[in-house]
Amino acid sequence: METSLTIDPRKCIRCGKCIRVCPVQLFSQPNPEESAAVRHPENCISCGHCVAVCRVSAILHPDYPASRVHSINRAKLPAPEDVMLLIQSRRSNRAFTDEPVPKKSLDLILEAAHRAPTASNLQQVEFTLVTDPAILRQISEISIGLFSAMARKLNNFLLKPFLKPFMPAVYKNLPRLRRLQKEFKAGQDPILRHATALLLIHTPAENRSGCQDSNLAYQNGSLMAESLGISQFYTGFLAIALQQDKKRKICKLLGIRGTVHAGMALAVPEFLFPNYIDRKEIQVRRF
Numbered sequence: 001m002e003t004s005l006t007i008d009p010r011k012c013i014r015c016g017k018c019i020r021v022c023p024v025q026l027f028s029q030p031n032p033e034e035s036a037a038v039r040h041p042e043n044c045i046s047c048g049h050c051v052a053v054c055r056v057s058a059i060l061h062p063d064y065p066a067s068r069v070h071s072i073n074r075a076k077l078p079a080p081e082d083v084m085l086l087i088q089s090r091r092s093n094r095a096f097t098d099e100p101v102p103k104k105s106l107d108l109i110l111e112a113a114h115r116a117p118t119a120s121n122l123q124q125v126e127f128t129l130v131t132d133p134a135i136l137r138q139i140s141e142i143s144i145g146l147f148s149a150m151a152r153k154l155n156n157f158l159l160k161p162f163l164k165p166f167m168p169a170v171y172k173n174l175p176r177l178r179r180l181q182k183e184f185k186a187g188q189d190p191i192l193r194h195a196t197a198l199l200l201i202h203t204p205a206e207n208r209s210g211c212q213d214s215n216l217a218y219q220n221g222s223l224m225a226e227s228l229g230i231s232q233f234y235t236g237f238l239a240i241a242l243q244q245d246k247k248r249k250i251c252k253l254l255g256i257r258g259t260v261h262a263g264m265a266l267a268v269p270e271f272l273f274p275n276y277i278d279r280k281e282i283q284v285r286r287f
């Protein structure tokens with residue numbers, strides 16, 4: 001990406017930090033007595049590291065005018081034990097109320113998700129937030145329909161003998177698909193569990209790191225949700241439905257053109273968990 005980035009030599013204190021932090025070797029400083037110089041502006045990925053590290057505002061980056069640069073008060077950062085407590089407390093609490101998630105909370109969850117890193121700083125992650133109960137219902141309904149079609153195909157007497165040996169895991173999950181259909185018929189919502197909001201995280205189809213970028217965004221958002229006392233769970237069944245959705249019914253319903261990589265069901269919880277529990281023993285290989 002070509003950028004009109006410049007360095008103000010009158011402000012530059014020649015500390016060399018912009019050179020150290022730039023991931024794409026944009027700057028050089030052959031002579032320590034002189035200010036850093038922009039050598040390869042075509043390499044810029046607009047990550048803004050140079051702007052963020054410069055304590056004298058010597059870097060003039062068109063994407064980061066002063067209004068988009070904020071000082072960090074590190075004394076206000078949560079202590080490691082506070083961060084760990086937030087991580088330990090985050091659970092997929094599915095005991096939802098039908099109270100809408102406050103807009104302020106949804107905005108903070110979106111903002112936290114949007115702040116996640118992206119490969120090559122592409123920042124192509126997009127969000128679709130659904131709070132309309134009729135559309136939420138439609139999404140669950142379409143998903144259940146897709147699961148029914150999938151079950152029918154897997155049980156087709158002509159296909160089954162050929163497919164089953166190659167897809168043992170899928171066939172093992174067939175009873176689960178039937179259970180979902182049964183629950184839905186009985187008025188339950190096994191896909192979104194009657195969540196009052198759904199956040200879909202997607203990228204343009206051609207983004208090769210879209211899945212990683214979106215799931216990093218998810219985790220930022222889910223931690224913010226926990227800190228706000230809002231419940232969330234990862235909509236894995238919906239992800240399977242989206243994979244099966246060759247006609248893109250769900251994407252068309254929501255006007256999504258790219259690929260959905262993650263979904264977060266959100267709701268105001270009926271209650272919060274007073275305890276956290278331990279995970280299985282950690283497996284770490286160290287060299």
Ligand SMILES: Cc1cc2nc3c(=O)[nH]c(=O)nc-3n(C[C@H](O)[C@H](O)[C@H](O)COP(=O)(O)O)c2cc1C
Binds near residue numbers: 092237
């Ligand atoms: C990829 C993935 C898919 C998931 N799919 C669903 C889902 O469709 N429905 C659901 O209720 N929970 C779903 N979950 C939530 C998990 O069941 C949950 O994270 C796990 O049981 C651990 O619980 P915790 O999130 O409370 O720590 C999913 C989680 C992940 C990571």
